[in-house]
Amino acid sequence: MKNVIRYLALALLLVLCLTLTGCHGSQDSSAFVIPQTFDTGRNYEVTFWAKNDTNKTQTAVYEKAIADFQALYPNIKVNMRLYSDYSRIYNDVITNIATNTTPNVCITYPDHIATYLTGNNVMAPLDDLFSDPRYGLGGSELKFDGPTRAEVVPQFLDECIINGHYYALPYMRSTEACYINKTYVEKLGYTVPDVLTWDWIWEVADAATAKGEDGNYLINGQKVMIPFIYKSTDNMMIQLLRQSGGGYSTENGKIQIFNDVTREHLKTVAAHVKTGAFSTFKISSYPGNFLNAGQCIFAIDSTAGATWMGTDAPLMDIAADKVVPFETVVRPIPQIDPAHPQMISQGPSICVFNKKDPQEVLASWLFAQFLITNEVQISYAETEGYSPVTLKAQQTPEYQDYLARSGEDNNEHYYVKIDATKLLIDHTADTFVTPVFNGSASLRDAAGQLIEEVAKGVRRRKTVDDAFITSLYDQINSLYRLDQIGAAAGEGDKDASDMGPLPGTAVTLLAALVAVWLLMGLYVLKNALKKRKSS
Amino acid sequence: MKKLIAIALMLAVFASCAALAEEEAKVLTHAEFIALPLEDEAGQAIEQEVTVETYVQAKQGWWDNKARIYTQAEDGAYFLYDMPLSQEEYDALVPGTKIRVHGYKSQWSGEVEIIDATYEILEAEPFFAEAFDATALLGTDELIDHQNELVSFKGGKVVAKKDVNGNDAAFLYNWDGSGAAGNNNDLYFDVEFNGATYTFTVESYLCAEGTDVYKAVEALKVGDVIDMEGFLYWYDGANPHITSVKAAE
Numbered sequence: 001m002k003n004v005i006r007y008l009a010l011a012l013l014l015v016l017c018l019t020l021t022g023c024h025g026s027q028d029s030s031a032f033v034i035p036q037t038f039d040t041g042r043n044y045e046v047t048f049w050a051k052n053d054t055n056k057t058q059t060a061v062y063e064k065a066i067a068d069f070q071a072l073y074p075n076i077k078v079n080m081r082l083y084s085d086y087s088r089i090y091n092d093v094i095t096n097i098a099t100n101t102t103p104n105v106c107i108t109y110p111d112h113i114a115t116y117l118t119g120n121n122v123m124a125p126l127d128d129l130f131s132d133p134r135y136g137l138g139g140s141e142l143k144f145d146g147p148t149r150a151e152v153v154p155q156f157l158d159e160c161i162i163n164g165h166y167y168a169l170p171y172m173r174s175t176e177a178c179y180i181n182k183t184y185v186e187k188l189g190y191t192v193p194d195v196l197t198w199d200w201i202w203e204v205a206d207a208a209t210a211k212g213e214d215g216n217y218l219i220n221g222q223k224v225m226i227p228f229i230y231k232s233t234d235n236m237m238i239q240l241l242r243q244s245g246g247g248y249s250t251e252n253g254k255i256q257i258f259n260d261v262t263r264e265h266l267k268t269v270a271a272h273v274k275t276g277a278f279s280t281f282k283i284s285s286y287p288g289n290f291l292n293a294g295q296c297i298f299a300i301d302s303t304a305g306a307t308w309m310g311t312d313a314p315l316m317d318i319a320a321d322k323v324v325p326f327e328t329v330v331r332p333i334p335q336i337d338p339a340h341p342q343m344i345s346q347g348p349s350i351c352v353f354n355k356k357d358p359q360e361v362l363a364s365w366l367f368a369q370f371l372i373t374n375e376v377q378i379s380y381a382e383t384e385g386y387s388p389v390t391l392k393a394q395q396t397p398e399y400q401d402y403l404a405r406s407g408e409d410n411n412e413h414y415y416v417k418i419d420a421t422k423l424l425i426d427h428t429a430d431t432f433v434t435p436v437f438n439g440s441a442s443l444r445d446a447a448g449q450l451i452e453e454v455a456k457g458v459r460r461r462k463t464v465d466d467a468f469i470t471s472l473y474d475q476i477n478s479l480y481r482l483d484q485i486g487a488a489a490g491e492g493d494k495d496a497s498d499m500g501p502l503p504g505t506a507v508t509l510l511a512a513l514v515a516v517w518l519l520m521g522l523y524v525l526k527n528a529l530k531k532r533k534s535s
Numbered sequence: 536m537k538k539l540i541a542i543a544l545m546l547a548v549f550a551s552c553a554a555l556a557e558e559e560a561k562v563l564t565h566a567e568f569i570a571l572p573l574e575d576e577a578g579q580a581i582e583q584e585v586t587v588e589t590y591v592q593a594k595q596g597w598w599d600n601k602a603r604i605y606t607q608a609e610d611g612a613y614f615l616y617d618m619p620l621s622q623e624e625y626d627a628l629v630p631g632t633k634i635r636v637h638g639y640k641s642q643w644s645g646e647v648e649i650i651d652a653t654y655e656i657l658e659a660e661p662f663f664a665e666a667f668d669a670t671a672l673l674g675t676d677e678l679i680d681h682q683n684e685l686v687s688f689k690g691g692k693v694v695a696k697k698d699v700n701g702n703d704a705a706f707l708y709n710w711d712g713s714g715a716a717g718n719n720n721d722l723y724f725d726v727e728f729n730g731a732t733y734t735f736t737v738e739s740y741l742c743a744e745g746t747d748v749y750k751a752v753e754a755l756k757v758g759d760v761i762d763m764e765g766f767l768y769w770y771d772g773a774n775p776h777i778t779s780v781k782a783a784e
Contacts, residue, residue, distance in 0.1 A: 056699045056713035082718045084709070091598070215578060223578075276579050284580075285644040289771065318771060456651075459582045460639065 032124045032354045032361050034132055038141065044363040046078045049092070049106035051348060053304060054084045055315075057383045065376045069367055072143040076363045086112070086348075090441070097122055102353040104364035110159060110433070111441040113167050113351055118438050124352045124361050126166040135362060137369065146369050151392040159433050160349055168349035169368055170389035172380060174304040175343045175424045175431055176235055176333050179288070179416065181297045183326035184208065184219050195338040196331050198240075201228060201298055202268070205277035208297055220324070224295045226279045228272070229287035231301040233280050234448035235344050238434055240265045241447075242344075243336040248447070253437035255482045257447060258473040263466070266454045270464035273455045282452050283459070289317050294324030300333060302346065303385030303420035312410040330419040332427060345431035347386065378402070382412065385420030387428075394425065439485035446480040562586050562635065565611025573642050582639040585649060589613050590662040591632045592685060593766065593778065596740035597625040603740070604628065605683060605766045606636070607664040612683035614768070616641075616648040631661025646769040647682060666764045673728050678773055686767045686775065688735075690783045691726035693759045705755040719744045722752045726761065735763065738776040751780040 048066075052058035059082060066078045081103070083089045090112045096102045097119045116122050130149055134141040138148030149157070152170065160168035178196060185192050188207050193200065205227035210218045217225035230236045237257075241248045246261025272278040281287060287299030288308040299309065307315045310328035335341045350368045355361050370376065377393040380386065382402060388394050403422060407415035424431075434440065453472055457464050477483050563571075563585055571583050588608060595603035601617040602625050615636060620628075628634070638652030666687040672678040673688065695703035699712040706724035707714075714720030722737040742748045755761070762784060765777035 052713060054709050054711065054713055056709075056711045059713045059715075060699065082714060082720070084714075084720075087599075211578065274579075279580075283641075283643075285771075289644070456582065456639075459580055460584070461581065 030121050030356060033358055034128055035358050035362055038135060038362050039359050040075055042075060044076045044360055046076055046105060046364050046367050047103040048078050048080045049083060049089050049103045050080055051083045051086055051089060051107045053384060055383055058380060061380045065371060069370045078367055105350060105352055105368050107171060107348045108351050110162055110168060110349060110436045111444060113162050114436045114438050114440055117163060121354050123167050124354045129365050130166060144370055144373055146373050147390040147392040152390050155428060156389045159345060162436050168351045169372055171348045171350045171371060172386040173345060173347040173389055174302050174386050175345060176300055177303045177420045177423055178331045178333055179291055179299045179309040180329045180331060181291060181326045182329045184297045187219060192329055195341060196334040197338055198334040198336060201334045202272055205298060206275050209276045220294045222295060226284055226290055226296050228278045228298040229284060229290055229296050231281045231287050233451040234444045237447040237451055239333060239344055242432060243342050249435050249443055251435045253439060253485055255443060255485060263469050266450060266469055269451055270454050270458050273458040280452060280455055283455055286317060293318055293322045294326060303424055306385035306417040306420035307414060310416045314411045314414055328416050330416055330423060332423055341430045343427060343431055345433050385417050387421055387424045442480040443482060446476050446482060449476055562588050571640055582641045585640045586637045587613055588635050591628050591630050591634060592664055593630060593741060595738060597622055607684060614648040614683045615652050616650050618652040631663055633657040633659035644771050670728060673733055674731055681767050682769050684767050687764045689762045691728045691761055693755050693757055693761060694725045694727045694732055695757045696725050703757060705757050706752050724752055724755060735775050735777050741776050742778055748777060748779055
């Protein structure tokens with residue numbers, strides 16, 4: 001009998017081993033663990049890939065931040081590489097993941113982090129770092145006055161949760177704004193409302209396409225007028241769908257964008273491309289250039305582009321003799337339901353890459369955290385229509401004074417820039433972000449491409465009808481491989497009853513467990529019968 | 536008789552199809568390409584389908600399975616914007632290669648280009664354009680006639696730009712000096728011809744940091760007299776993308 005027990009124990013042990021092997025975690029031995037103390041006796045080099053808006057003031061802010069940080073931590077040297085395009089950073093990070101040469105810290109978007117996370121332990125999760133009492137947010141061992149966790153705008157911090165963990169710190173936040181030539185709107189007989197609706201903006205834009213006998217537009221007397229230009233058609237479609245309740249994607253990445261609500265939005269876009277009322281950045285050029293030349297009435301662009309908007313804009317990309325004088329006003333993007341405005345939250349975040357040396361990661365984290373201290377936050381936010389991401393910075397008398405001095409000059413206190421900033425601060429509760437998953441960056445691109453292709457279709461004299469849009473859905477679905485993303489995510493959306501057959505390994509495991517239980521039952525039964533006989 | 540009519544009808548159908556196919560694939564001359572309007576009779580912007588035969592001259596980077604390519608034939612130049620192709624296909628498109636391009640004529644901030652293009656490589660002797668001396672056309676309306684061509688500007692004097700600190704500089708990293716060495720930023724520099732100053736660019740995706748022209752511009756000093764070559768890109772006006780800078784001969 002002892003042998004039988006031994007065999008049973010052995011079988012159980014094997015089954016347990018199999019079970020445990022099947023439950024291995026995603027982390028391996030190189031997962032980041034916070035060191036007990038930061039070793040200041042060593043020197044570190046932190047590579048920082050930054051993004052600026054081709055704005056020398058922003059470069060200067062970064063450089064000063066690095067100098068100030070290095071003065072506090074002389075053993076940490078920060079090497080900055082400047083990009084002017086998020087997608088180039090994304091591409092370079094992807095390339096460098098393969099060779100283990102990622103930067104230590106980089107400015108990024110959560111959509112991109114979702115892709116970085118497909119590599120094993122590429123990113124340092126920040127959950128424990130946030131709450132570490134020594135080196136975490138507001139930690140006791142920091143050599144600077146950083147914000148506590150409660151002092152970071154909660155909504156912005158939540159945007160950095162990916163797969164249930166924090167993988168980034170917010171750096172700057174913006175939204176989109178509609179920069180309006182109020183002079184022309186009123187010349188057309190309209191009044192700019194506090195909250196624009198899509199119906200209103202289409203109506204005014206169509207009205208602005210009237211021409212005189214000389215072929216010039218009546219509103220500006222010029223040969224060129226594109227009344228409504230949208231910079232980011234990705235955002236345009238995302239926000240239209242959000243406002244209208246049309247599907248975009250589920251939280252875990254099931255693609256919903258190819259629906260009838262989208263179809264109706266595309267038909268509306270096509271109709272206004274046809275009248276000449278609407279175009280896009282990709283098709284025409286920068287909305288601000290047309291706006292400033294008096295060739296556009298509604299220019300929708302990021303609040304982080306506010307310094308390029310308006311007659312007196314401090315940054316100008318067209319010749320001075322082409323600038324037309326007009327009054328600029330700033331409004332939130334058009335709404336479907338003006339009583340419940342909804343607009344996107346965007347802007348750069350900071351992520352920290354995992355390295356073999358946890359001390360190096362800790363040095364990187366210290367620098368990342370330094371970027372959300374008051375001085376860096378306020379000085380960078382003031383370069384454009386950005387909002388600081390911490391309440392600590394937003395509530396300083398210095399920043400409040402900056403906001404209050406709107407219009408005092410056309411540089412630091414340029415009113416369009418400050419109005420754009422206030423727009424975001426006032427509407428933070430009305431902002432949203434799209435779900436982040438591996439492939440969400442492709443979905444975002446696809447959303448914008450639907451609008452671009454419809455606009456190009458009209459310009460190519462094609463009939464944009466249901467058949468055109470159905471065919472476009474197929475093309476975009478295939479081009480951006482959304483069918484693959486959707487198929488993978490769709491598994492998670494299924495009911496348990498619809499999960500298909502069990503994998504072979506699971507069947508073997510369950511069969512082994514059943515067999516062991518059967519043997520154990522037989523053993524107990526045999527013993528019971530034996531006892532009965534002997535009694 | 537019926538058979539004859541049937542055969543004649545079939546021949547007519549075949550001839551029509553062949554003519555249609557030829558019409559669809561009609562290869563335009565550069566003059567025909569330029570003559571195609573970008574607006575319809577009502578003044579609405581349009582994009583027209585085009586087919587041209589041309590030769591690769593320079594490549595302005597491959598990115599996201601697309602490339603921007605300067606091409607030129609004996610009768611004129613074409614800029615192919617974001618033409619879809621793989622990295623391998625991009626590498627195979629060496630300067631001099633003859634290609635037939637099918638796409639749409641479009642315009643972006645004054646730059647006339649072919650977008651959404653497809654291409655096929657044609658068997659032919661390589662063609663390398665000679666730079667057209669456009670020095671005398673600077674500041675004139677005729678300059679645009681050479682848009683996208685390889686052009687030269689000779690005997691210009693480098694004049695100072697202002698860097699971020701307000702100091703004189705022979706060139707800037709990025710248009711406003713917001714870049715720095717080591718970041719592969721575009722270079723901007725001003726050159727004076729006949730008393731007028733024009734801005735020239737080294738586009739880093741066309742000529743990256745470390746190329747001869749990039750290093751030559753980084754070595755420029757205010758007052759240098761130089762000869763340049765480059766492609767006549769357009770961005771709300773002439774915006775030459777310079778590929779060669781040498782001391783004036």
